[in-house]
Structure formats: C-alpha cells, structure tokens
Amino acid sequence: MKKIEHIGIAVKDLEAGNDLYEKLLGVAHYKIEEVASEGVRTSFFQSGPNKIELLEATTEDGPIAKFLEKKGEGIHHIAFAVDNIVEEMERLKKEGFILLNEKPKKGADNKLVAFVHPKTAGGVLVELCQEINNLQ
Numbered sequence: 001m002k003k004i005e006h007i008g009i010a011v012k013d014l015e016a017g018n019d020l021y022e023k024l025l026g027v028a029h030y031k032i033e034e035v036a037s038e039g040v041r042t043s044f045f046q047s048g049p050n051k052i053e054l055l056e057a058t059t060e061d062g063p064i065a066k067f068l069e070k071k072g073e074g075i076h077h078i079a080f081a082v083d084n085i086v087e088e089m090e091r092l093k094k095e096g097f098i099l100l101n102e103k104p105k106k107g108a109d110n111k112l113v114a115f116v117h118p119k120t121a122g123g124v125l126v127e128l129c130q131e132i133n134n135l136q
Contacts, residue, residue, distance in 0.1 A: 001088065005081040005111075005129045006044070006051035010067050010074060014056035018043050019051060029054075033108045040064045042108045053079075053108065077115070077129035085112050088128055092116060104130065 011017035018029050025047045034041045039062025043054040055067035055076055067076055082088040085104045092098060098117040107113030110133065116126035 001080040001082055001128075002079050004050075005079040005127075006053045006109075007075060008053045008055055008079060008127065010055050010057075010064050010071075010076040011124075012056070012068060012073055013039055014043055015065050016062060017054040017056070021045055021054065025052070031109065034058065035106075035108050037105065038062060038064070040108075044109055073086040075128050077125040079113075079129045082130050085114055085128050085130040089114050097121065104128075106132075 005041045009017070014032070020047075022028050025045055027045060027047055029043045029045050032041065033044075036058070039057060039059035041056045041058050043056075045052040045054075050109040055064045057068060059065060064076070089099055089101075089104070097120045100115040100117055101113075104114045107127075107129070110131060111129040112132055113130075116127045116128070118125045
C-alpha cells in the first residue's frame with residue numbers, strides 16, 4: 001500500500017455535508033459522482049495532499065443507508081492507494097484477511113476498488129484503490 005488515498009465519511013445529506021466540509025476545510029468540493037451499483041452519491045474534497053469523500057445513500061437498502069441507520073453519520077472507511085489491486089487483494093487473502101469483493105470493481109473518482117471486511121481489519125472498513133489509468 002502506497003498511502004492513504006482518502007477517508008470516507010457517511011452523511012445523511014450530501015449538500016449539508018458539502019457546506020460543512022467547505023467551511024471546515026476552506027475549499028470547495030471538486031467532484032460529485034453517483035455510483036449506482038453501490039447506492040451512493042459521493043462528493044470529494046482535496047485539502048493539501050489529503051482527500052475526503054462524503055457518501056450519501058441513494059437507496060434505502062445500500063451499504064451507506066445501512067451504515068447510517070446502524071451508526072449514524074461519521075467515518076465509514078479508510079482507503080489506501082495501491083499500484084496493483086489484484087496483487088494486493090491476493091496478498092491480503094494470504095495474510096488471512098477476508099475481502100468483501102472477489103474481483104475489483106469500478107468505484108468513484110476513476111478508481112478500481114475492493115474492500116477488506118472490518119471483522120478482519122480491527123473494526124475498520126478498508127478500501128483498496130487503484131487509479132484506472134494506472135492499470136498494470
């Protein structure tokens with residue numbers, strides 16, 4: 001893993017979240033994107049080298065809706081940039097981690113993504129991200 005790619009934060013209302021984080025970070029979001037397969041609408045902020053992804057549920061039965069119902073607004077996941085997502089997934093499986101995806105899938109912000117189950121990662125949902133333009 002190269003670096004923390006972003007921190008994902010679940011919000012009930014994306015516009016209210018955008019207003020809050022624009023004030024907090026002192027910068028405007030640079031992208032809003034819907035990932036229909038995940039039932040989520042996202043908004044990204046860049047603050048120096050750091051990125052924040054706000055996540056709003058677009059369906060009542062999607063993972064973000066379930067998270068919000070169970071835990072409320074707050075940190076949802078930590079994403080790590082990787083050079084080769086398939087190799088990293090294999091490495092993690094060999095180390096005993098349970099992955100929530102058999103294969104990488106298209107995520108937001110031009111990334112291939114896969115998730116590590118929080119039960120095997122100290123209670124933290126870990127996302128692996130590979131830039132689609134950086135496929136090996």
